[in-house]
Amino acid sequence: MKVRLALVILIFFSFAGCVSQTVRQDATSSPDAALQAYTQLGLQYLQAGDTNNAKQSLQRALAINERYAPAHNAMGLVFQYERENALAEEYFKRSTQLDPNNSMHRNNYGAFLFAQQRYPEACVELQKAADDPFYSARAQAFENVGRCYRMTGRLGQAEDAFKRALELNRSRPFAQVELADLLLDNGNLPEAMQWFDRFRQMVDNRNAQHSARSLWVGVRIARAERNPSQAATYGLLLRNLYPDSEEYRLFRESVN
Known part of the structure; x- marks a missing residue:
């Protein structure tokens, strides 16, 4: 078991090192590519539970362009993971201000507010995500809206939201x-x-x-x-x- 775990860790850090080298190459050739690569690397570190490296990668992205909404949203996820709620909200808000039509960012911010039991505010953000007909996770967004409306006692709207979720995906x-x-x-x-x-x-x-x-x-x-x-x-x-x-x-x- 220890050998297997060590192998997984070795593979991850080898992969992360390759991505870091690719990011450095992108940074010299294309700032836009570097922004995306640093942000993606930050999310990969977060998925592995390595929030320190996640923050470093996202800070590099924001050093290139402080107005890059995906990096702000990813930083919000990192601080939510660390339970630094004030900082998480600051970054989530900034991402939605910079890119108000990004439904994934709205959904992430709404999910954060829901976790904080701030249900009326959460419903607003989640509904905006669900209202986007081009949002790829729209069924899940309607499901989230239904949960939120149920918590606020708006049961008729909750029922409608769950029905919309199932119209989009019956499973x-x-x-x-x-x-x-x-x-x-x-x-x-x-x-x-x-x-x-x-x-x-x-x-x-x-x-x-x-x-x-x-x-x-x-x-x-x-x-x-x-x-x-x-x-x-x-x-x-x-x-x-x-x-x-x-x-x-x-x-x-x-x-x-």
């Missing part, structure tokens, strides 16, 4: 479960069952895993279908997999 398990949950609360059992069945098929095909939320939804749907054995099975899974969850607390109260 998003989180949106399937959340939509089934909302529909169940609204008394729309047939449609709730439809979406939960899709999710259950993904679980059976090992393309998704149960969460505490999905198991609690399964319990309630099984009860509505008058299938007590299925409800008990989901309840047992809740107890075994998520004993400290809010959903298991609700399940226990429901059987007392």
Whole structure:
């Protein structure tokens, strides 16, 4: 195991060294290429958990062009990783100011605000990302919007957002479960069952895993279908997999 880990580390740093050499070559031939290369290298370091080298690479990019929005956004991700929230917000804000139409930057900033439980602000940024018809991660953006609206009690808008996410990509398990949950609360059992069945098929095909939320939804749907054995099975899974969850607390109260 130690040999394998050492090999992985060696491969990574050898790769990083090659990229660094390429960046230096780009810096002498094309400032724009250097900007992109330094920013990409910073993100690669971040993915490896090496925030010091990530910051150094991104600082080099910003030394070439202080107004390069992708480097600001990447720096925001680095400081978010380090839980330096004030600095992270400063860089995220700067990236959206410099490139207000960049939906990925909006989504990243919105996700940061959501993590800080600043839900109304997060919803604004996430909605801007979802509104972009050319955003490649638009289904995920609508899913994020749905989560955000749900946290602010705007349940109708949350339902619409999850439906839009699934119109764009019907194989998003989180949106399937959340939509089934909302529909169940609204008394729309047939449609709730439809979406939960899709999710259950993904679980059976090992393309998704149960969460505490999905198991609690399964319990309630099984009860509505008058299938007590299925409800008990989901309840047992809740107890075994998520004993400290809010959903298991609700399940226990429901059987007392």
